[in-house]
Amino acid sequence: MSLPQLSQLSLRHWPRTWLGALLPCSCVLCGALGDAAVCAPCTAAYVLDGRSRCPCCANPLGVKTLGVKTFGVNPPGAPEDARRCGACLAAPPAFDATVAACDYADPVDRLVLQLKFGARLALAPWMARRLHDALLARPGLALPDLLCPVPLGPRRLVERGYNQALEIARPLARTLGSALAPRLLARPQDTAAQSGMAPGERRRNVRGAFALAGSPDALAGRHVGLVDDVMSSGHTLDELAGVLKRAGAARVTNLVFARTPPH
DSSP states (O other), X not given: OOHHHHHHHHHHHHHHHHHHHHSOEEOTTTOOEESSSSOHHHHHHXXXXXXXXXXXXXXXXXXXXXXEEOOOSSOTTSOXXXXXXXXXXXXXXXXXXXEEEEESOTTHHHHHHHHHHHOOTTHHHHHHHHHHHHHHTOTTSOOOSEEEEOOOOXXXXXXXXXXXXXXXXXXXXXXXXXXXXXXXXXXXXXXOOSTTOOHHHHHHHHTTOOEEOSOGGGTTTOEEEEEEEEESSSHHHHHHHHHHHHXXXXXXXXXXXXXXXXX
């Protein structure tokens, strides 16, 4: 790169640099001044996750979920698909893999709630960066060809004014170099909130709730990344993965910022 090109690049970044100096960010967890929504020490303390997780559902291995022990069935050197937890082996979901940046637990849960219900949209790019790092930490996992945010129902979208999954997916698609398909999936009718429902009720609640809104030609043989803020029971993502697979997708990977630990 020539010196004039470097000078032009620097000039383009001057407004952002000056704005950052004049109006620094305040960490939403500890209040420390910095250049990100969450400071580096809080990110290291609450988000960075080195635990062994099931490559399919992202539940921590070695815990009990729905009565099934989630120990991996093969040693760590085995292929990812061979190290699925007991729950995923007993009832394989429609999706093929899940990448989660962290557990949905205090204080991270407050960040999710602030994005979802408090319109703290500045948290979305930060969550996208954490997801990007978590995805690259699994070198054997292929990057998705395109990203689809989990759609909101029409009433909820009007009430909220934005889709938090899309706000995360947009910067994530840029950093991964993946195509973004925000209108490929639709949720024609609003469903009741999944929180507070038993697992069986959650599955019935989302059964048939989603549809393909775009052309199936965009899916044929492709690897799709489903983006959401939180994965709890996984029934919503399982239902969406089924829609994508029936439309021709070859592989579906969930990309979720936080994973609710099994109870």
